[in-house]
Amino acid sequence: MRLGWAANWKKKNxxxxxxxxxENFDLWExxxxxxxxxxxxFEWVRGHAGNVENECCDRLSCAAIKSPELEIDYGYENKSxxxxxxxRPKEGEPCWKCCTPVTKQKSKPKPGRxxxxxxxxxxxxxxxxYEVEEAKRTIEKTPTLL
Numbered sequence: 001m002r003l004g005w006a007a008n009w010k011k012k013n014x015x016x017x018x019x020x021x022x023e024n025f026d027l028w029e030x031x032x033x034x035x036x037x038x039x040x041x042f043e044w045v046r047g048h049a050g051n052v053e054n055e056c057c058d059r060l061s062c063a064a065i066k067s068p069e070l071e072i073d074y075g076y077e078n079k080s081x082x083x084x085x086x087x088r089p090k091e092g093e094p095c096w097k098c099c100t101p102v103t104k105q106k107s108k109p110k111p112g113r114x115x116x117x118x119x120x121x122x123x124x125x126x127x128x129x130y131e132v133e134e135a136k137r138t139i140e141k142t143p144t145l146l
Contacts, residue, residue: 006028103123107120117135
C-alpha cells in the first residue's frame with residue numbers, strides 16, 4: 001500500500017500487468033475508499049512471529065472462515081474466467097504503462113506488408129503504441145502482367 005501499487009491497479013481498472021488481474025481487486029477498491037476517508041498507516045510485520053496484533057488478526061480471520069454466517073464474497077464467486085489477457089485500451093482510456101490517456105493517431109501503410117492499421121492509439125507521455133484490430137486494413141495486391 002505504501003508503494004502505491006493498489007492505487008495503480010485502480011488506475012488500470014484492476015490490472016497488474018497486460019495479462020494478470022489483481023487478486024481480490026473488489027476488496028482492494030473497498031480498502032482504498034476507506035483509506036481516502038481515514039488517515040491510516042500500513043506497517044509490514046512478519047507473520048506468525050509473535051506480533052500481538054498480527055496474531056490477533058490471524059485468530060479473527062481463522063474464526064471468520066469457520067463461521068456459518070460467513071458472507072459470500074461475490075467478487076470471488078462471480079470471478080469470470082478470462083482468456084487472452086487484458087483488453088486493449090480505447091481512445092481516452094489510461095495507458096497500461098503510465099496511466100496517461102491514450103490518443104488516436106493516423107498511420108500509413110508500410111511497404112511490403114499485406115496489411116496496415118488505419119489508426120493506432122498512442123500515449124503522449126511514454127510513447128507506447130497500441131494496435132487497434134478494428135482499424136486493420138488489408139492491402140490488395142494488383143495483378144502483374146507477364
